[in-house]
Amino acid sequence: MQRIQGWIGRKDRESVVLDAVVHRTDGSKSPVRLTDFSEEGCRIQAETDFRIGERLAIAIPRMGQIKAQIRWALQGDAGAQFLIESDF
Secondary structure: OOOOOOOOOOOOOEEEEEEEEEEEOOOOEEEEEEEEEOOOEEEEEOOOOOOOOOEEEEEEOOOEEEEEEEEEEEOOEEEEEEOOHHHO
16 A cells, blocks of 8 residues: 555554444443454444544453444444553
8 A cells, every 4th residue: 555645654453343332431332343454543433423532442252342433433333542541
C-alpha cells in the first residue's frame, strides 16, 4: 500500500470476532464486538456510540480488562488504542 502524505502508520491488526464488554468511566457497561486486534489497539462494533478521546476498559474473555482510549468514532464503530497503566 502506498502511504499518503500525513498518514500515520500502525501495526497490522488481525481479523477477529470477539465478544467483549466495555466499562466506561461513569460506571456503565455495554456489550461490544471486537473485529480486529493488535498489540496496540482494536476496532469496536457496538450499538452505543463512543466519543473521540473517551477512556474505558475493555473486558475480553480469557484476557481480562485492557484499558484503552477511543481514537476515532463513527456510528456503531470505533477504533481504540490500548493504554499502559500510567496513561489512564
